[in-house]
Amino acid sequence: MxxxxxxxxxxxxxxxxxxxxxxxxxxxxxxxxxxxxxxxxxxxxxxxxxxxxxxxxxxxxxxxxxxxxxxxxxxxxxxxxxxxxxxxxxxxxxxxxxxxxxxxxxxxxxxxxxxxxxxxxxxxxxxxxxxxxxxxxxxxxxxxxxxxxxxxxxxxxxxxxxxxxxxxxxxxxGTTGFVYNTKKITQEMGSWQDFIDAAQKEAAGTTALLEDPWEVSAIALAAQGYSLNTEDEKELEEARTIILDQLAPNTKAYIGNAATGMIQGSFTLLQAFNGDARQGLSEVPDPKEWKFVFPTPSANLxxxxxxxxxxxxxxxxxxxxxxxxxxxxxxxxxxxxxxxxxxxxxxxxxxxxxxxxxxxxxxxPQKVLDRLEPSKQTPADQIRTKIYADAQARSGA
CATH class of the missing domain: 3.40.190.10 (Periplasmic binding protein-like II)
Structure with missing residues (x-):
């Protein structure tokens, strides 16, 4: 034990x-x-x-x-x-x-x-x-x-x-996506680039990222059209710049379960596993104020x-x-x-x-399943871990 x-x-x-x-x-x-x-x-x-x-x-x-x-x-x-x-x-x-x-x-x-x-x-x-x-x-x-x-x-x-x-x-x-408050973010959201943009505007200071180095890096890699499992150092450096300069300064917390943030009520935009978002929707006062997105172009399966x-x-x-x-x-x-x-x-x-x-x-839907990319362990995970640690420091988390 x-x-x-x-x-x-x-x-x-x-x-x-x-x-x-x-x-x-x-x-x-x-x-x-x-x-x-x-x-x-x-x-x-x-x-x-x-x-x-x-x-x-x-x-x-x-x-x-x-x-x-x-x-x-x-x-x-x-x-x-x-x-x-x-x-x-x-x-x-x-x-x-x-x-x-x-x-x-x-x-x-x-x-x-x-x-x-x-x-x-x-x-x-x-x-x-x-x-x-x-x-x-x-x-x-x-x-x-x-x-x-x-x-x-x-x-x-x-x-x-x-x-x-x-x-x-x-x-x-399950898979990964994001959930957002539609009263505060009124435009339709569908991609990881939408997530990055909203984090710097309507959700600045009220964004949550997952407590997971691979998943955090995947946001920027997907937005750039790269493989979520890339080992290319140049691509990972591009992702690092996006995460540290555009996401981290606007991130309020890194959490494992988005439902907790949704229920707490102080977040506008949260990276989330789909099952966790479902749990949150079942417990927030008005689930119609929230929407979950299976983002393009890809995410983890x-x-x-x-x-x-x-x-x-x-x-x-x-x-x-x-x-x-x-x-x-x-x-x-x-x-x-x-x-x-x-x-x-x-x-x-x-x-x-x-x-x-x-x-x-x-x-x-099957069209979503067909574009998902299962996470893999690679030597570049150490780079992702460093990106994640630096992002937390930049966020003050």
């Missing part, structure tokens, strides 16, 4: 079937991408200690018989407790859930334990998977044991970080993934759990709980039947 986590007290002498070992407020699922780009600085240190050729403990072979336990290591409050309890009741499997607050924390735990962490199911962000595979932190998934994989939307299978889904299955996905840790002691239960959590029968309940879609086909139609709020924010 990491520093600051505590076990939830038991109310009876009966051992609970589902254990949550981290306070939900401390490991919010909605702000976890704040350290994504920082992986290039922090996460690689943990991995280098592991080494490519370090011997890892092996998982027992699958035999189709579920073990009596399942240990999961995931983002805080990132699955419906009712669905976890349903899995326990159906399969008589004791489920223990530990929570981490960043991909770095997950990677450090797995790399230092060398396959003896005791965890079965883990939930890394897709961009971290190539580095994790290079250091043997994840073991292959047997898709024959996950028949519900056939229901996955092809938009979220065979991603660049795992082309054949040998090691991962989409757990949740992030994916969190189900995976199985190397050395997992309960591999059959792990496969069965993943299979159940991506089932079309549980998809709407999981979406309603975590605020993001889980990557199954037909979920938009199910959400419509369930009459969920703000469905247009949950499900971007």
């Amino acid at each position: 990491s520093t600051g986590m505590r076990a939830v007290p038991e109310m009876t002498n009966k051992i609970p079937d589902v254990h949550f070992l981290a306070p939900r407020a401390q490991t919010s699922r909605l702000s976890r991408r704040a350290l994504l780009a920082g992986f290039g600085v922090v996460g690689l240190g943990a991995l280098s200690a592991c080494g490519r050729n370090t011997t890892m403990a092996k998982s027992p072979p699958t035999d189709g018989k579920l073990e009596s336990k399942l240990n999961m290591y995931s983002w805080g409050d990132y699955d419906s407790p009712d669905l976890i309890e349903a899995f326990k009741n159906e399969h008589d499997v004791l489920v223990q859930v530990d929570s981490f607050g960043s991909n770095e924390e997950l990677i450090a735990k797995l790399s230092t334990s060398r396959g003896t962490s005791g965890y079965d199911v883990v939930v890394p962000t897709g961009a971290n998977i190539p580095q994790m595979l290079e250091h043997n932190l994840l073991q292959e998934i047997n898709l024959d044991l996950i028949p519900n994989f056939e229901h996955m939307d092809p938009n979220f299978t065979n991603q660049y970080f795992d082309p054949d889904n040998k090691y991962s299955v989409c757990k949740a996905w 992030w994916t969190d993934c189900w995976a199985i840790a190397t050395g997992a002691p309960h591999p059959d239960s792990a496969h069965a759990f993943i299979n159940q959590m991506i089932s079309p029968e549980t998809a709407v309940e999981q979406l309603d709980y975590i605020g993001y879609p889980i990557g199954t086909k037909g979920l938009a139609e199910q959400a419509k039947k369930a009459d969920l709020d703000q469905q247009d924010l949950i499900f971007p």
